[in-house]
Amino acid sequence: MDSDRGGRDSRRKKYSSREKDREPQKKMVILMKSKESKAEEPPPTILLKPKDSERAASPQATDSKAASKTSENQYQLAPRSVPSAVGTAIAAPLQMKESIKLMDDDTLIINDSLLEYLSDSNDFLVVGCIGLQGVGKSSILSHLANPASISSPDQMVFKVQTKSQVDSNSHCTEGVQCYVTDQRVILLDTQPLLSLSVLSKFYATDGAGLAVRTCHRDDPDFPCLENDVEILFLQFIAFVLSVCHVVVVVQDYFHDPDLIRFIQTAEMLKPPTAQSDDESDYFPHCVFIHNRCTQQAFSHSNVRDIQNSYKAMFSRSQLLIQSGLGTANGVFMPSLNPELCQGDPINLYLLPERRRPDQKLLYEVKDYEEIIDLIRTQIHGVPVMPLTHTTLSEKNWFHYAVKVWEDIKKSPLFSEYGRMLPTSSSFKTEQ
Numbered sequence: 001m002d003s004d005r006g007g008r009d010s011r012r013k014k015y016s017s018r019e020k021d022r023e024p025q026k027k028m029v030i031l032m033k034s035k036e037s038k039a040e041e042p043p044p045t046i047l048l049k050p051k052d053s054e055r056a057a058s059p060q061a062t063d064s065k066a067a068s069k070t071s072e073n074q075y076q077l078a079p080r081s082v083p084s085a086v087g088t089a090i091a092a093p094l095q096m097k098e099s100i101k102l103m104d105d106d107t108l109i110i111n112d113s114l115l116e117y118l119s120d121s122n123d124f125l126v127v128g129c130i131g132l133q134g135v136g137k138s139s140i141l142s143h144l145a146n147p148a149s150i151s152s153p154d155q156m157v158f159k160v161q162t163k164s165q166v167d168s169n170s171h172c173t174e175g176v177q178c179y180v181t182d183q184r185v186i187l188l189d190t191q192p193l194l195s196l197s198v199l200s201k202f203y204a205t206d207g208a209g210l211a212v213r214t215c216h217r218d219d220p221d222f223p224c225l226e227n228d229v230e231i232l233f234l235q236f237i238a239f240v241l242s243v244c245h246v247v248v249v250v251q252d253y254f255h256d257p258d259l260i261r262f263i264q265t266a267e268m269l270k271p272p273t274a275q276s277d278d279e280s281d282y283f284p285h286c287v288f289i290h291n292r293c294t295q296q297a298f299s300h301s302n303v304r305d306i307q308n309s310y311k312a313m314f315s316r317s318q319l320l321i322q323s324g325l326g327t328a329n330g331v332f333m334p335s336l337n338p339e340l341c342q343g344d345p346i347n348l349y350l351l352p353e354r355r356r357p358d359q360k361l362l363y364e365v366k367d368y369e370e371i372i373d374l375i376r377t378q379i380h381g382v383p384v385m386p387l388t389h390t391t392l393s394e395k396n397w398f399h400y401a402v403k404v405w406e407d408i409k410k411s412p413l414f415s416e417y418g419r420m421l422p423t424s425s426s427f428k429t430e431q
Contacts, residue, residue, distance in 0.1 A: 093119045093394075096180050099158050105175035105191060105198075108210075108232075108409070110402050117180045118394035124184040125384060126397065128240035131250035132259060133171050133192035134161065136291045140250060140351070141189050143372050144379070145181050150369055158189050171197040176236070183380065184394070190240060193233045194258060202229050227421040231414050237266035238408050241319075242273060243401045245384050246285045252292045254306065260313050267317060269413045273404075279389055285382055286319040287326075287347040289375070295365050297350055300340040303328050307346050320385075321346045325378045332366065332374055349375055 094116050103110050127144075131137045138158035142149045149155040157179045161172045177189040191198060202210065203225065210228050240247055251259065263286075273282045288310065290297070307328065314321050328345040330337030338344055354368050366374075386392075392400060408414070 093117050093180075095182070096157070099177040099179040099187075099189065101175055102178035102188065103176040103405070105201075108175075110405055112398075114178055114180075115395060115398060118398055119184070120393045120395060121184060122391050122393045124186060124394050124397070125246070125380065125382075126186045126188065126244045127246045127248060127379060128188040128190065128244035129248045129250060130190050130193060130237055130240055130263075132256065133169075133195040133197065134166070135250045135252045137192075137248075137250045138173055138177075138189055140248070140289060140291065140372075141179070141187050144376050145179055145185070145187055147369075147373070147376075150372065158187075169197060171195050176239075185380065186394070186397075188240060188244065190236050193237070193262060194230075199226060199229050224418075224421070227418050230421065231418045233262060234266045234269060234417075235408050235414060237263060238270035239401075239405055241267060241270055241284060242282070242404045242408070243387065243397070244284050245387075246287060246379055246382055247319075248287045248289055248379075250289045250291055252290070254290075255288075255309060263319075264314075264317060265417075267319060269411070269417060271404075271407045271411050271413070273388065281318070282385065282387055283318045283320060284385070285323045285325070285347065286314075286321050287323075287349070287375075287379070288321075289349045289351060291351045292353050293350045295352060298333070298336070298352075298365050300328075300335055300337075303336055303348070303350070304341040304343070307341060307343060307348060310346055310348070311343070323347055323382060325349075325382065327371070327374070332371075 096117055100113060100117075101111060102114055127141075129137045129141050138160045139156070142156040142158045142160070145157050146155055149157065153160075158177055159172055161170075164170075165172055171192050173189055173191045175191055179187045179189075181187070210232055249259070249263065267283075274280060290306070296302070310321060322344060324345075325347040326345045327333060327349055328336040328338070328341050330339075349371060351371055352365065352368055387397070387400065
């Protein structure tokens with residue numbers, strides 16, 4: 001047993017010594033460049049990893065060649081390609097100096113020039129304005145966009161009626177004008193509703209450009225061109241109700257029943273925006289601004305009567321008329337509060353006439369500038385309702401607006417409603 005054990009030990013020592021002798025040297029790493037660069041660049045350097053037992057080369061022998069070797073051939077792992085911050089930075093949109101035309105009243109086509117001023121941000125607000133001719137829509141929107149335009153009329157971003165246009169009863173805004181503020185608020189100014197000036201313009205062109213035509217010149221009911229222009233007014237309102245977060249209704253009287261009827265009719269005729277039965281249709285915040293009010297109009301009894309009238313007229317409407325906005329919530333004027341006005345406030349603002357420097361204000365009545373600042377602050381802080389089931393950016397909103405307008409022009413509801421309107425021949429039949 002001892003002899004066998006001694007033999008195994010001796011053989012184990014032999015084999016261990018042989019394995020040491022046969023131990024291979026450390027593998028050397030050869031890095032080579034691509035074939036395309038062989039003809040142009042010097043051959044690659046073969047780097048050998050020295051054994052641990054070998055001492056390092058003398059510094060004097062390597063210093064002369066170190067600089068040339070490092071400059072000629074450096075072998076490093078290429079980093080993963082990451083786009084630079086400059087290349088991926090979102091280009092800032094252009095800044096507007098004045099409003100541009102979003103929709104031409106002649107062709108009723110939305111212009112894509114607005115895209116240059118829109119960004120990919122989804123933090124924006126769309127405010128549209130509708131009203132009759134000469135009530136001050138463009139002036140109010142300009143003051144909301146640029147406070148400096150109140151004291152400097154030449155800084156108006158929306159064009160207003162000139163004296164000659166007022167004298168000739170001509171309208172100023174044609175189609176839909178658009179302006180984008182630095183706070184990313186998109187303002188839409190529409191042409192006046194129920195305007196004889198707009199009607200006379202379409203009479204001069206035989207109704208060219210109208211999206212809905214219920215009759216032609218050869219028909220005995222050719223005066224129904226008035227009905228076709230009325231349909232156009234309804235389409236403009238439906239467009240604003242579909243693409244805006246806030247719709248401002250400007251009037252310069254107690255309230256105009258024809259305008260209220262128009263808004264409710266457009267709400268009924270506008271195509272649904274819901275994609276499925278599970279989704280609810282979209283309706284914006286509706287804000288009423290009574291312009292050129294006298295100081296006596298700021299009494300709580302008058303505000304109470306106005307609010308009760310709107311509540312009764314919009315009792316079956318889905319427009320959001322009670323969003324916490326307005327001057328009758330007791331914050332701006334203590335006398336205009338829910339208790340004295342006998343009811344919850346609606347989105348109602350009263351704008352006084354621009355007072356002369358020598359004119360005194362009644363107790364608690366604020367200046368035009370103060371109320372405009374209040375309107376701007378409250379509208380900018382209104383909770384934004386999503387227009388669609390997906391989040392839209394500014395540019396996506398533009399394409400969505402184009403689609404909505406095409407759907408409105410092709411909707412059969414407007415043409416069917418136009419055929420139900422009375423014409424001159426229907427009046428003759430009744431007689």
